Amino acid sequence: MTGQQHVEIDTSRPHPARMYDWYLGGKDNYPVDEEMGRQMLTLDPRVPVMARVNRAFMHRATRWLAQHGVRQFLDIGTGIPTEPNLHQVAQEIAPDARIVYCDNDPIVLAHAAALLRGTPEGATEYLQSDVRDPDAILEGARKILDLGEPVALSLIALLHFISDEDGAHELVRRLLAALPSGSYLMVTHATNDFTPEEAASATEKLKAAGVTLALRSREEFARFFDGLELVEPGIEVPHQWHPELGEPVPGQDDGVIPGYGAVARKP
Numbered sequence: 001m002t003g004q005q006h007v008e009i010d011t012s013r014p015h016p017a018r019m020y021d022w023y024l025g026g027k028d029n030y031p032v033d034e035e036m037g038r039q040m041l042t043l044d045p046r047v048p049v050m051a052r053v054n055r056a057f058m059h060r061a062t063r064w065l066a067q068h069g070v071r072q073f074l075d076i077g078t079g080i081p082t083e084p085n086l087h088q089v090a091q092e093i094a095p096d097a098r099i100v101y102c103d104n105d106p107i108v109l110a111h112a113a114a115l116l117r118g119t120p121e122g123a124t125e126y127l128q129s130d131v132r133d134p135d136a137i138l139e140g141a142r143k144i145l146d147l148g149e150p151v152a153l154s155l156i157a158l159l160h161f162i163s164d165e166d167g168a169h170e171l172v173r174r175l176l177a178a179l180p181s182g183s184y185l186m187v188t189h190a191t192n193d194f195t196p197e198e199a200a201s202a203t204e205k206l207k208a209a210g211v212t213l214a215l216r217s218r219e220e221f222a223r224f225f226d227g228l229e230l231v232e233p234g235i236e237v238p239h240q241w242h243p244e245l246g247e248p249v250p251g252q253d254d255g256v257i258p259g260y261g262a263v264a265r266k267p
Ligand SMILES: C[S@@+](CC[C@H](N)C(=O)[O-])C[C@H]1O[C@@H](n2cnc3c(N)ncnc32)[C@H](O)[C@@H]1O
Pocket: 016, 017, 020, 054, 055, 058, 076, 077, 078, 079, 080, 102, 103, 104, 105, 108, 129, 130, 131, 132, 155, 156, 157, 158, 161
């Protein structure tokens, strides 16, 4: 990403990046996003807690990976910058960490400058690209990451926006195929396993507004890790994955968090 970009923002329908920003208390969202966000809250008032739990998983998983020697990260579905961002967590432990961010929503591009302020020893880059075009992402990532060395592929709260028709599992497989042994996959994903009725209503409401929500069972989530070695404790609800690596999110234990998180190593 170089220089000033002209960015077209579609404010006629809600966008996942901006709804998520609204849940997190950010200001980079529009009335359509808030309106749909409020509808989601009527189905489950804990959605903002879930968003924070998800973000906190990203922080802890990044910390774990940096502590275990990972120095390169490819984060797809980055979202609107919310401090600390992935590069800040990684570079606090490893100032030489190199991070490539990628999202397909122009609003993230509009705010990408905040993702590019890293350490002088490390590097950060932002790609405006769609996970459904993994070749374009890998080509862009190669300019800053050495794909001959391990990379952590970060797909945090992204894959539940990618349908089976769009080949979610195959896309992950193709991205991982380009990374060497010793690379990692970190994923969080919303599920309909725990609250199926609310999940079905949320999926319907979002669909009517033009947003795909592809909630997956534990088994379908586990398939993203086929051929990989899960890091202990394996597949968990996100706040129960290595809680010692961060602070608890207020309210996380007051009800169900309908999601899964896991980290796994490519052998
Ligand atoms: C819920 S946000 C998650 C942000 C961040 N990863 C986190 O967990 O804090 C989901 C992000 O995925 C992005 N996204 C959705 N579909 C995408 C696609 N096909 N390609 C790339 N990014 C996508 C959205 O624009 C949004 O920024």
